[in-house]
Amino acid sequence: MADPCLDLRAVTMRYGEGPDAVAALASIDLAIDDHEFVTIVGPSGCGKSTLLYLVGGFLRPTSGRIELRGRPVTGPGPDRGIVFQRYSLFPWLTVRGNIAYGLEEKGVPRAERDRIVEEHLRLVHLEGFENRYPRELSGGMQQRVALAQTLACQPDILLMDEPFGALDAQTRRILQDEVRRIWRRDTKTVLFVTHDVEEAVALGTCIVVMSARPGRIKEVIARDFDVADVDEFEANPAFAALRLRIWRSVKQEVEAARP
Amino acid sequence: MSSRARSYWAGALARLLPLALVLAAWQAASMSGLLPKAVLPSFGEVAASLGAMLRSGEIVPHTLASFARAGAGFGVAVAGGIVLGILMAQVRFVERAVEPVLLLIYPVPKPALIPLFMIWLGIGDFSKVTVIALACLVPVVIATFNGARGVDEMLLWSARARGTSERRILWRVVLPAALPQIAAGVRTAIAVAIIVLVSSEFISAETGLGYLIFSYGGVGADDAMLAVVIYLAALGYLLDRLYLAGLRRLMAWHAFAH
Amino acid sequence: MPSLTEHPRLVAALTRVVPVTLILLAWEGVTRAGWVNPFVFPPVSEIAMRWLALLIDGTLCFPLWETLWRALAGLGAAIAVGVPLGLLMGRVRWAEWFFEPLFSFGFPLPKIALIPLYVHWFGLFSLSKVMLIFTDCLFPMVIFTYHGARGLSQIYLWSAQSRGTGRVRMLWRVVLPLSLASIYDGVQVAVVVAVLVAVVSEMVSGGSGLGQMMIRAYRHGDVRTAFATLLTISLIGYALYKAAQWLRGRLLFWHVAES
Structure with missing residues (x-):
């Protein structure tokens, strides 16, 4: 078997020091293979975003190892593309400027840059909006730009931190299909954090349920069936069963977290 | 249209x-x-007086003198204030060292410094420019510091995740993200510069618009005095509008409040 | 002895106090060493002694009182007139149409330039100064009250209407409390303006007060007294600013506005 794309071993995370310290993550072991779409779901405050920030290299684990393709993660870098719920885009750059940003930092020549930007504008269906500023776009369009900006850097793994959490239900459904489409096309490795069980099941080929704080991995469930787009899950009994099973698992944790 | x-x-x-x-x-x-x-000359008389002053060119050297004083102090303050504010936001030691000094001069009504600086630096332009610079420095430093310190961490993370080095982050992220606040601080500084300028020219000057207002007021030429007041107000208003128009052009990405 | 790094709070406190102390010590040292003309640049200890002496023998007290009462009288009048006017502009169409352009045009203009006119109208003594302070403070009071009254959520007004609150009562019962935060912001600005205008008008047109004391010290070349006066002016400015901050959330301001 090939080495995993991302490998977390005995990763723990504590915020603060001494008696005031808060344990956010308690010993996480997780290996993610290439081309896998992994969703992480859990009660709020379970440390699922923290886990993503650790992989991103924005935070340092208190102990344990995180390796991407066998190299330890020591800080943020363009090999891991990240889409946040908000603030992924620079408000002072146009859509084009935002998508080109990472390429400029990499020193990609201008002609090549323009070609990649055009390609990614088409990919997220934003042709004609390249000269708009983020504030002129709807939340859904902003997240499309964030996705295009991240993909343009050709990361080894795509990290998504509740990227559709601030969107309305209709926009969210459409963007979920887009993300599935892009993932199928590029078969990128994706690590996707959400608190929405339905989203976790509809997107993830592999669903990780986390426990209440301090977060640990409660169970890892593979989804061994698939459909063309998210709508078709509605009438799928296997989907309904899996969603219910995962919701019960999460609900247990939500109730456990209540004092 | x-x-x-x-x-x-x-x-x-x-x-x-x-x-x-x-x-x-x-x-x-x-x-x-x-x-x-x-009590008050009619608006027509004031307007006629202003027209006469503009035609004769009498007001031009005073305008230039005032502009030179305010512009020099303002320019020094903006350049120095932005550098100092960024340094404070980036280097903990500078913040801790400068902040108490800033708190010390913050409550001082800056025109009250004029007499003291006249003793130190003489009654010429140098003392006026220094007080104007000091007065304008405070809002620029505070705005720059708040803007640079308040940059959303997610923006910094986004930049790092896209391969921006720590050294480039200042230019690529911190400065543009802080720009709206810096711009607001500079706008305050324009108003402050005019207030301190007029105060200092009231207290001691032989040229400048403040001097002109004061000397016309002293001889009871109310129409001429009001003409200069209106001229000064219009100039200040125009400067402010020009500045805002320039900002809108420069920062089309930012949603301005008005 | 504990090391400094173990006490971040101690370090923070030291780095706050040390720079100011160093500046004062350097000032004292340089002036005592005779490197500068002590007549122009006296040692900081002598300034402190002068300030204490002027405070004890009462020389400072009368000018302090003059400046303070003028600033407070002008400010109080500006609040008493500005708040009702701002509320009216915020809720009544014609008042907004007429006054809003006048106040937003006039706000950035240097009202200090009106000193000679006000002296001509109201004389050399206190009245002209209080009137100018009133004029200058009126602008921030009106503008901030207006923005507070205008920006509040329509929902509050609807729920008050449905409970039978009439148009005029609405201003006092609903609009005023909801605008209070913005009004307080206006007071914070106006307090600074009041002290500044008081001092400048005293410097320009005499009539006792700290501003005139400052100018007199300058004419006599008495740097020590000039510094002592400056210190007093700054203390007034600081104290009034802090008092306005302290009043936030307390109902004292409410009584002033309603009377």
């Missing part, structure tokens, strides 16, 4: 109407004798 431009000008004209009404009421009160000339 596009319909958007037309509605903009219509809106601007509607806003000028109350001002025109006040001026008309002033003129009517003067002409009917309700408002004696000894």
